[in-house]
Amino acid sequence: METMTNTLTSKQAMDLEDQYGAHNYHPLPVVLDRGEGVFVWDLEGNKYFDFLSSYSAVNQGHCHPRIIGALTGQAQKLTLTSRAFYNSVLGEFEKYATEYFGFDKILPMNTGAEAVETAIKLARKWGYEKKGISENQAKIIFCENNFHGRTVTIVSASNDPDARNNFGPFTPGIISIPYNDLNALAKELEDENVCAFIVEPIQGEAGVFVPDEGFLAKAQALCKSKNVLFVADEVQTGIARTGSLLAVCGDCSCGKTCEKDPKTYIQPDVLILGKAISGGVFPVSAVFANNDIMEVIRPGEHGSTFGGNPLACKVALAALEVVKDENLAHKANELGKYLRSQLEAIGSPLIKLVRGKGLLNAIVINDTPDSKTAWNICLRLKENGLLAKPTHGNIIRFAPPLVITQSQIDECVTIIGNVLSEF
Ligand SMILES: *Cc1c(COP(=O)(O)O)cnc(C)c1O
Numbered sequence: 001m002e003t004m005t006n007t008l009t010s011k012q013a014m015d016l017e018d019q020y021g022a023h024n025y026h027p028l029p030v031v032l033d034r035g036e037g038v039f040v041w042d043l044e045g046n047k048y049f050d051f052l053s054s055y056s057a058v059n060q061g062h063c064h065p066r067i068i069g070a071l072t073g074q075a076q077k078l079t080l081t082s083r084a085f086y087n088s089v090l091g092e093f094e095k096y097a098t099e100y101f102g103f104d105k106i107l108p109m110n111t112g113a114e115a116v117e118t119a120i121k122l123a124r125k126w127g128y129e130k131k132g133i134s135e136n137q138a139k140i141i142f143c144e145n146n147f148h149g150r151t152v153t154i155v156s157a158s159n160d161p162d163a164r165n166n167f168g169p170f171t172p173g174i175i176s177i178p179y180n181d182l183n184a185l186a187k188e189l190e191d192e193n194v195c196a197f198i199v200e201p202i203q204g205e206a207g208v209f210v211p212d213e214g215f216l217a218k219a220q221a222l223c224k225s226k227n228v229l230f231v232a233d234e235v236q237t238g239i240a241r242t243g244s245l246l247a248v249c250g251d252c253s254c255g256k257t258c259e260k261d262p263k264t265y266i267q268p269d270v271l272i273l274g275k276a277i278s279g280g281v282f283p284v285s286a287v288f289a290n291n292d293i294m295e296v297i298r299p300g301e302h303g304s305t306f307g308g309n310p311l312a313c314k315v316a317l318a319a320l321e322v323v324k325d326e327n328l329a330h331k332a333n334e335l336g337k338y339l340r341s342q343l344e345a346i347g348s349p350l351i352k353l354v355r356g357k358g359l360l361n362a363i364v365i366n367d368t369p370d371s372k373t374a375w376n377i378c379l380r381l382k383e384n385g386l387l388a389k390p391t392h393g394n395i396i397r398f399a400p401p402l403v404i405t406q407s408q409i410d411e412c413v414t415i416i417g418n419v420l421s422e423f
Contacts, residue, residue: 010043028389030382035062038404040387049412051381051388053401056204056236056360057280059332060322061403067279070318071311079311083303093313100320101246101271103288107297108308112235112274113149115285118302119198119272120153122287123229124173125296127195131227134193141188141197141228143179147205148198148233157198179203180211182218189226196229196270201247204236207395208355208362216248220266229293232268235285236360239276240323240402243333243358246271269293279319284312328402332358335409339398342413348420350377361398362391369393373423380419386412 008016010031017027030048034041038061040050053059060067074089081087094106107122109115120140127138142148142157155163156170164170175194177184188194201216203209216232223230237247244250248266270293274285283306306312323329336358343354343363350373352366367373374390381388388396400412 008043013043028378028382028387030387037061037064038401038408047385048382049386049400049404049408049415051386051398051400051412053399054280055275056241056399057275057278059239059241059276059328059402060279060319060326061401062280064279064281064319064322064403066322067281067315067318070314071281074311074314077310080306080309082305083308087308087310087313089310089313089317090308093308093317096317097277097286097320098288100324101273101288102267103271104290105288105294107287107289107294107302108312109285109287109304110283110306110312111149112272112285113151113154114304114307115235115272115274115287116148116154116198116233117151118287119231119233119270120196121302122270122289122293122297123196123198123231125301126229126293127193129296130292131195133195137173137193138195139173139175139191139193141175141177141185141194143199143203144176145179145203145206145209146198146200146233147203148200148235179206179209180215182215182222185219186222189222189228194226194228196231197223198231198233200233200237202237202242202357202360204360204397205391207364207392208360208397210355210357216250216266220268223269229269230266231270231272232266233272235272235274238271238273239320240329240332241276241358241360241399243329243336245323245329247357276323277319278312278315279322281319282312282315284316286316326403329358332402335359335402335404335406336361338406339409339413342409343398343416346413346417346420348417350420350423356398359399359402359404362395363398365394365396367394377419377423380422381415384415384419386415 013031031043032040033043038049040048097106109118124138127133144159148154153171155167157174158164175188177188220230232248234246271288278284340354350366351363353364356362365374374394374396378388378390391397
């Protein structure tokens with residue numbers, strides 16, 4: 001049979017996806033064929049800066065040689081055993097990752113949504129077995145405009161009509177409060193059936209909403225005072241993206257989760273990671289907790305055929321080493337400040353606001369949320385060699401791989417400035 005790869009045009013590739021794939025996404029019309037570092041290339045060989053980084057999964061840059069080396073090396077040795085048996089890489093990865101993030105235990109899964117589901121199950125079980133909540137009464141507090149994934153239970157906690165409509169009936173036991181609202185949190189925490197508060201330290205999909213300084217620490221203290229688990233969904237914000245190893249690390253960009261400086265580091269009871277824990281090379285996600293919480297899960301009560309497979313473990317090990325060795329948290333912190341200052345310096349009337357932390361940033365476009373301006377800007381950015389995607393109406397996220405250099409940021413800001421001046 002003839003192989004079609006490499007002989008396709010972008011038009012043909014898009015037509016194939018359109019005809020044979022479910023229409024559950026609305027991609028920008030570009031067909032990517034190759035990636036290296038901060039760059040991706042389309043089928044015609046056009047080169048682009050990647051300013052989305054696969055929703056912050058590719059923090060280490062596309063096809064990082066060390067991560068790909070780990071992938072191909074392990075792929076020729078052993079890929080999957082299931083957890084019916086031990087494998088020779090899982091324990092090594094678990095030791096490395098738990099020490100890296102400062103927890104007793106890790107529960108490995110594959111996708112972000114699975115890790116969030118795992119955290120929900122863990123929190124509920126802890127609620128019944130440790131907190132003493134009576135059967136089937138456990139509740140979890142979520143924030144409005146959250147994004148935690150796409151399973152039925154997770155969309156039960158969403159207020160996005162696109163994510164919810166006609167997917168009911170929904171999972172009960174969910175309380176919703178406004179983001180960044182400590183009073184609302186305190187009020188809902190009065191309910192003794194609450195077992196957890198699940199929160200994104202910065203709301204990524206909602207448009208890079210950074211909460212007030214001190215919000216996370218105060219929320220954690222409130223949870224602690226009511227014996228409620230503080231669960232951080234760092235699937236998008238974690239792994240150096242926001243200028244520290246985790247967004248809960250606050251302003252420390254040392255690249256380690258430092259218990260040394262409790263002023264800036266908030267230790268969540270449960271930490272959820274995904275996306276960049278594998279450098280975007282393989283689906284790897286994980287839930288971290290200390291023994292007193294994780295011990296409520298016993299053999300047979302939760303799992304995944306692929307979770308903790310040796311290929312995933314080797315890839316994630318390499319991806320985490322790269323973050324440390326290349327000082328990516330520190331880089332994201334420095335370059336993030338630089339990027340925001342340069343975007344502000346463009347002085348375009350179309351930019352209503354520049355916001356973000358580290359290299360998770362967004363510009364809010366000065367137009368109504370239902371206008372096509374942000375989409376049209378992204379189309380023009382694409383034609384000028386930069387890929388970004390609008391999120392929730394007129395917000396454009398700018399989140400390049402963390403291996404970007406300052407002079408590359410200068411090039412990108414020039415592209416952005418030129419495109420904005422056309423509108
Ligand atoms: C992407 C994301 C998820 C879901 O991850 P998937 O791998 O797409 O299932 C969960 N939480 C947050 C904060 C995310 O950004």
